[in-house]
Amino acid sequence: MTMSEPLSVIAPDGATNGYDPGLSEAELLHCYRTMLRVRAFDEICLKLQRSGRIGFSIPNLGIEGTQVGAASAFEKSDWLFPSYRDFGMALYHGITPLEMMHNMYGNAQDTAKGRQMPVHFSFDKPIRFVSISSPIGTHIPQAVGAAYASKLRGEDTVMLASFGDGGTSSLGFHSGLNFAGVWKAPVVFLCQNNGWAISCPVEEQTSSDGFAIKAEAYGMPGVVVDGNDVLAVRKTMLEAVERARSGGGPTLVECKTFRMGGHSTSDDPSRYVPAEQREEWEKKDPVLRFERFLEASGMWKAKDKEPMYSEALDEMSAAASEAEAVPKPGLESIFTDVYAELPPHLRRQGQELFELGKRKGDAAAGDGEFPL
Amino acid sequence: MTMSEPLSVIAPDGATNGYDPGLSEAELLHCYRTMLRVRAFDEICLKLQRSGRIGFSIPNLGIEGTQVGAASAFEKSDWLFPSYRDFGMALYHGITPLEMMHNMYGNAQDTAKGRQMPVHFSFDKPIRFVSISSPIGTHIPQAVGAAYASKLRGEDTVMLASFGDGGTSSLGFHSGLNFAGVWKAPVVFLCQNNGWAISCPVEEQTSSDGFAIKAEAYGMPGVVVDGNDVLAVRKTMLEAVERARSGGGPTLVECKTFRMGGHSTSDDPSRYVPAEQREEWEKKDPVLRFERFLEASGMWKAKDKEPMYSEALDEMSAAASEAEAVPKPGLESIFTDVYAELPPHLRRQGQELFELGKRKGDAAAGDGEFPL
Amino acid sequence: MANLTLLQALNDGMKTAMRQDDSVVLFGEDVGLRGGVFLTTEGIQQEFGSERCFDTPLSEDGIVGAAIGMAMNGLRPIAEIQFQDFIFPGFDQIVSEAAKLRYRSGSQYTCPLVIRTPYGGGIRGGLYHSQSGEAYFCHTAGLKVVIPSTPHDAKGLLIASIEDPDPVLFLEPKALYRSVKGEVPEGHYTVDLTTIREVRPGKDVTVFCYGAMVPIAAKAAEQAAEKGIEVNVLDLRTLLPLDEDGVLEYAKRTGRVVVVHEAPRFCGFGGEISAIIAENAIEYMEAPIARVTGFDTPFPNTLEHHYLPDDRRVLDAIEHVHAF
């Protein structure tokens, strides 16, 4: 069931050989625009980080095709269990840059109330974009449990669990896929093989022949797709989603792609990524690839790009300015949401902190920096 | 590289179709006798447990072919990381029933000083039979680390990691096989697929097509063998050991066999094992199978069995009596071996316990029973 | 009212909760057809079917991880870990995920689940079938930690835990599974997750304990009474969040405190009780705050009855703080 040649749909010249993505022009342009908006979000965040206005961000350069192609296969009633490098999925489904920027600033309007690092989003509408965790792989069995719950109630919800090549070594990968196989759970596992786990190349991660092949160990189909071909990703994911939705159980999809930026805004990939590898992948840029398709289909012209991208930049800048103006969360946010109800010992600890502030003045802000 | 039809060598009538196991008559009889001795050890332990003289044991009925065939592929300089159901490997390599019985009684001469439950052996000669742990699967990455150490020093030692079908779901299975694949570590992974993990059948464990197939997820060969055919197991394991020894890296071997007894002396498998399944496997008894081969080869006659088995029973009874006469470990054994040197706080705690005994009399022995 | 063992009370508690609420599901290793290795879940698969009560693959990481996902999505999962000693492969899911999900999502996603697991010694289980790990979990903000010691409480605390909006680690004292019996109301009731139970009144010495140590402390208190020392025995029941005001109140009444648990002493739960008192009521103390605990070693097998605190050791500590 496992194929080892990655599926692709958009030929280098933009032709699709008769393949019909089944999307309207507006939908296709939404995909394209989302990819540009991810780039714009990244660009603005990098600037904010370099100027010390936010602490950290995660670049998505090169992965936009995978993100948007995958997101487009899901309904709003489905659940996404994303990794920290899945911005495009959020934007695709209508989560606003402002909501995301609140998190980048960790301000009082951040859904996580400034408790998480930037890029660790949590949204529950218009789609469930489940609270991102730093520990790698923990969300994988969670997606399977959530899928079991929906299945038990007879709903046709499908869950996405998205993770990297590094994530396949985690405990959650093994237990999650194994449980999903036994339960025939409606989940799609998306392995974004972007070549690197921070500075560790895939050969240091596993000696298996790619990642899709790991599906056989769990009795489910494994499929490899060209992750820089947004339509191929969409096609493969749609099939997997359909299988899950109709009771056919889980699928492991491997998207072969490449992280063209650093691991994060604090990382310098030139320390470890060979220049030739980067250059080779630059030629496969998913945005350029999609543009060729759109152009060949008459939906887009090269001169459209600049205005669209600068509109996206404006949108992201505006969101950043608005988020920057929002105050920090209040002191009480340290103590709430630990439990549904504030227990006496936390009430007491909070009280002491307030009183200390009155007695001794406010705490000095720290100045440590995140290394990666 | 993965075969799905289990390899077998001994035909139902005992013929091997010209296959030469490459063992002398004495060696073949040693294999046979070891299988009988495992049965005798089990029989005596069951009696001891039923009469309340030991707390617990683990039956091996049906698995002797796998244990002995596998053990025979290793040299004394190799390391075995066994599971709790690998008695035959210890006996094969010359660990004495008396040493094992000391552990069953948890007495002062037990290498583990009565700290572990029965059957959790630890031996370091004549072969490294590494201290058995109850948590499933933890020994798998340990075997890989030990293999790395030998390889780094340029030794040709091979490590065995042995575990059950249930063990393949553990964390250690995933990390151990993955690391071994990347490191090309000299390890042989032996999955004893005996059909059950306590009361959970293999279909509840995974939906993969058997266990050997899981090897592909880690870039190593996977082989299935008839675990009730001692010579087939030996052949397969020898090939795997040879591959490891000569720098060819790890192999996953799946032995298809069947646990004919309960999970332990406290378990009643008739609660969950279908009678037909048990009956079907009884016909494949590994001891009877091997006897047919020995008989066909002229090395053994049916009338030899009774005296050989009763000799084995006598050997085990004698060992039990001798171990029973050995006193319990001294109170100090609670505190030693936590660290290489006894730290002050443990010295103090030990001292307090001694003094309490003097002041208030000895502690009453508990009477709880192990449920499984 | 029926006269049940603690084990039967737990079984009754689960069945009661599952009858009441369809979203309660129960799973773990061997909990289905076999009814659990201790038979705690006996008859549940038969009554509720294998979609609501089922076996899982051998992975505690998977068991807890899947339970979290279920809890996020509307179920009320009860995840059984076969022995508390085997909870550690699921530790990351408990500590990093279940405990922190509400916080990190500003209550957008929550985690109402119960992890049930037998803990403690007394069954000759050696290193790996005897441990008492409550302190690991009590140091983890976002969890609740509950330990019953009577059949009545076992059922009522378990139902309350299942109905609680937050993740609860429910530790079952396996030594008491069949050795204690008591009256258990039929049908639905809960025991509040915030209160200490007074096992025995007494004005001279206060003993804090929980789980399998409760009958042992009670026995020691009886022996002390014969010697004229009136011991107030308290069963903490909910270790996290702890009723700290209650602890202080009881400690102040006698000014002499003994804390008893089976777990190792160093950084154990007993230390927290001592520290709370030393921080907030030291001026009321008329004697050292004594701890009677397991030793700071792994759990032995042949000599487990020396490792486990018994009435001798508890009485000795009571006499020590009384005579101080």
Place this chain on the structure above:
Amino acid sequence: MANLTLLQALNDGMKTAMRQDDSVVLFGEDVGLRGGVFLTTEGIQQEFGSERCFDTPLSEDGIVGAAIGMAMNGLRPIAEIQFQDFIFPGFDQIVSEAAKLRYRSGSQYTCPLVIRTPYGGGIRGGLYHSQSGEAYFCHTAGLKVVIPSTPHDAKGLLIASIEDPDPVLFLEPKALYRSVKGEVPEGHYTVDLTTIREVRPGKDVTVFCYGAMVPIAAKAAEQAAEKGIEVNVLDLRTLLPLDEDGVLEYAKRTGRVVVVHEAPRFCGFGGEISAIIAENAIEYMEAPIARVTGFDTPFPNTLEHHYLPDDRRVLDAIEHVHAF
């Protein structure tokens, strides 16, 4: 002597140990070519080759499990866990295996390994890049737990840990990696794993602390001195096995004790210090035993400077116990 940051001292310590002993190997995520995400292992792969310093797959279970096997078989592995927050997938291997191997085999198999990992707050790392989990490990018999606070100690304690015959968890206060500098002897030396370091003498109040809290306690002590309160600041360094006699001795000297750590309070390490004193020296105490700690919540991000104990909070506690 060179003037090094704590991070450079650790790097120097590893290189020194690896030059001295071929059996020392170092591995973890990103420790090879990249030299670690904090650059702690910079230059080590270059000097010692990729057989002795290398990256691993992303599995802390595998990292610790393999380290145990190596340690059993004659190597002296140093396993790096990228952040202490990510140690939990390896928790089972640490708690169930490394800590218990010697005991359960009667010293037939032993486990001389070091797990190095950065811990603590101060780098805006939020929930999962800031935790201080020392109490989890200090409750685990069979482990040693070591935390340096100066460059000199960092190198000396690390070499001692590598040479120790038992498993050592070596927690590195990441907030101090580059913010403290000090004289570090060249070449091989060790700092004993059993002794407390007196940071500052003082007859009025005793402050116990470790890791990143040491400079903060020292700063508070300075401020207290200006107000006429002489504070004795102690850096515990080796938390397990703890020098309990030393703790009691220092506590008795002033009769007034404050314990400081970043980790959450409940069942934290500070509670053990309080309990040891309350059990063995309560009659010397002239004030409550105060704890200044992180709160019993997950670790926040934007407000981390409110969560972390600072000199204000430590000074407040010093004044409180002094005035009592």
